[in-house]
Amino acid sequence: MRAIVFDFFGTLTDPAAETARRTSFTATAAALGVPAAAFWTAMSTSFPERATGVHGDTRATLREMARRCGVTPADDQLLAAVRVQHAGAEQVRRPRPGALQLLDDLRRAGFRLAVLSDCSSELVEAWPRTPYATRVDATVFSWQERHRKPDPRLYATAAARLGVPAELCWFVGDGGSREHQGAHTAGMRPVLVTNAAHPHAAALRDDPDTWRPPYAIDDLTALPTVVTAANVPT
Ligand SMILES: [Mg+2]
The missing domain is CATH 3.40.50.1000 (HAD superfamily/HAD-like)
Structure with missing residues (x-):
């Protein structure tokens, strides 16, 4: 071998x-301006898509997740959410x-x-x-x-x-x-x-x-x- x-x-x-994941998603939801529960659902149910690149990079993916929560974030809000999402991902890994x-x-x-x-x-x-x-x-x-x-x-x-x-x-x-x-x-x-x-x-x-x-x-x-x-x- x-x-x-x-x-x-x-x-x-x-x-x-793994216990940091929910906290991390809650922080990203706040940065995006969407309800935490709706964001959690959007992220949880979209893993098969997110894991195969369907929505593109993190910025494009978060825009799509926000859209599914009924929100269109401003560009600076989206950028801030990308940074928060990356900080959370670092904790989880x-x-x-x-x-x-x-x-x-x-x-x-x-x-x-x-x-x-x-x-x-x-x-x-x-x-x-x-x-x-x-x-x-x-x-x-x-x-x-x-x-x-x-x-x-x-x-x-x-x-x-x-x-x-x-x-x-x-x-x-x-x-x-x-x-x-x-x-x-x-x-x-x-x-x-x-x-x-x-x-x-x-x-x-x-x-x-x-x-x-x-x-x-x-x-x-x-x-x-x-x-x-x-x-x-x-
Ligand atoms: Mg594993």
Whole structure:
């Protein structure tokens, strides 16, 4: 096994940070001048669109969300809301304790690393300035690719960008989006991070897998024991 493809939210990010999402959306709603509840509904129900780039960048997306709440924000209001939305997104994606060190250690051990995320525009726009960016070799973002997990094209793209056959890639994720089934179908070797200690773990799993991966760990920091112990030639 020569590479590791990571899910992003709830895997590399701190699962506990998910609790910041509602506060973050409330702040964006205030900046946009729309009711918080209506904005939450608009954002929650539009994730499949927002994660596949249907509405464009964060500015265009927030304009559309405001429109769905019956509001047409002024340009300066929209700009302010984009800044607030980005600040909130940064809170929600804060690294899991130990995650950055883990990436450094795995790279030093010779693994090529990728992130494969179902994400909306905020992550893609901010990515180069995040602490994750210099620590991985490739990224595959649904917003850019216009497909969501478990679409096989995403896994094939990750393997291609890593320059490693899918059969030599681990896929590590906290579940949801049927991502492990997708990884298995693509030929990757899936590892489930159960986040057993996190009360919000289940909330992070939209469209959960019914298929159980062969490898499971309760916390991401246990990953080296799996990828090292099972790192036999295939
Ligand atoms: Mg996840």
